[in-house]
Every structure is written in structure tokens, then in C-alpha cells.
Amino acid sequence: MSSPTIADLLTHARGLRVLFVHAHPDDDTLSTGPLIAWLARQGADVSLLTCCRGERGEVVPGVLPDGASPVDLVEARERELDAACTALGVRQHWFLGAAPWRARGRAERHYEDSGMRWVTPTVAGPARDASELSLTRASLDEEVADVLAGLRQLAPEIVLSYDEGGGYGHPDHLRVHQVVEQAARHQAVGFVAVLSNDDVPGTDTARARWFESDDPAVAQAVLAALRCYRSQLTVVGEGADSHIRHVGGQRQEIPRRVGLIE
Secondary structure, three states: OOOHHHHHHHOOOOOOEEEEOOOOHHHHHHHHHHHHHHHHHOOOOOEEEEEEOOOOOOOOOOOOOOOOHHHHHHHHHHHHHHHHHHHHHOOOOEEEOOOOOOOOOOOOOOEEEEOEEEEEOOEEEOOOOOOOOOOOOOHHHHHHHHHHHHHHHHHOOOOEOOOOOHOOOOOHHHHHHHHHHHHHHHHOOEEEEEOOOOOOOOOOOOHOOOEOOOOOHHHHHHHHHHHHHOOEEEEEOOHOOOEEEOOOOOEEOOOEEEEEOO
């Protein structure tokens, strides 16, 4: 039997086992929130694998207590992710490196955020001080084996993750694309690359099929999920006039459409 396609995803979602794979907490909503919420409301069995915990994320001032430790940040981001999953309708969520997303016979591993720096004006790389435990410094083969372990046990019918440009080029996004594409191909699971906007350098966006929902419940779910990520962003305004303000002050529109590429 052939793997489900984008057409199946958008027209026969009920009962479909759909896995989203993202690098950090909040990527799920910022990149694919409208699609996740819509699929959940269509009756799909939507699950999420997050590869690291966003240890390098800057924090919105005042959200965490003064003197909060790196452990405090990780715990906050884990709570935010749990709440966002509930808001979107994600049924199950896991972190890479822990069962069932850990190769048999290996001790549990905590993959860390690689951080990001601009190597050139258009090319990003890991932070200079990225940990030995970071996603980009770990073995690619080890990470593929971990994803394969979960795919074999949980048997999703279709997997969605970043395109080959990693959205905006974050090194962890690029690594996740490599890992997931290889694992899905090895396991013969349908893989769909996602785009969050139609202006992604180096990507043939003309090949994308763009999903957008006019369901107010989907829009409300996305807003609710975004508001869960208080440590990373602020939702400014209400309804159609709302937008996102990131830690560094960057403005982003509320995600409403997702591009899909097979």
C-alpha cells in the first residue's frame, strides 16, 4: 500500500496517523500551528516529536524570575510546549533521545539546542560555543537511528518536518530535515516538507501546495497555543489585528497558512 500524500492529508484526514517533527518548543505553532489544529479537528491522530528543549532561547523580560537557571528555562519551555500541544489538539508528544525515540540498547540522551549565528548575511551556523550534546554536534547516524526506532514502534502514516532550507536556515532545523527525511525514506513512510511562508530563500515555493483554513476555531487554537509560549514571544492585539512580537522586538504575523511539498 502506498504512503499517504498531501492530497490524502487534506481530504481524508480522519483517522490518519500524522507525525510532526520540530527542533524546538514553539516551532510547532509558529511553523505548522494552523495545519496541526485543523488536522486535529478533522479527526486525525496528530502527534509531535520535538528534538531539543530550546536551551539557547532568549527570554521575554519578566517571564522568569531574576536569577533563573538554565534548568528553570528548560522546565518552563517544557511546560509551555505541553500547554501548546493541548491547545492545538496534539494527542501525544515526545522528545528525541527518550523512548520510544531512542535506538534500542542506548542510554537515554538529551539533545540540546545548537544556538545560531550568522556565518554570512544569508547563511546560519551553530553558535560558536554549541555544546557537545547539541543537535548539530551529535552523530547524524545516531539521530537517524533514534527517529527510526520511534517510526518502527509507532508507525505514523505520514511525517511532516522542515524543508531542505530549514525554514529560515536555523542549523537545528536543517539537521532535523536531514534526519527525518533519511529516516522516513528508510522506513518507507510518506514525508512532507513544510514551509511557513512563500518567501523562503533557496526553496522552490512554486511546488508547494498551500494550506489555509477559514475555520475560526483553528485561528483561536493557534492564538491560544502562541500565548502558551510566554518565555519566547508575545501576542499583541486581538483577533485579526493581532501579531507576534519576538524577544528581539521582531514582528511576525500570526501564522495562517502552511506550504506543503512532497
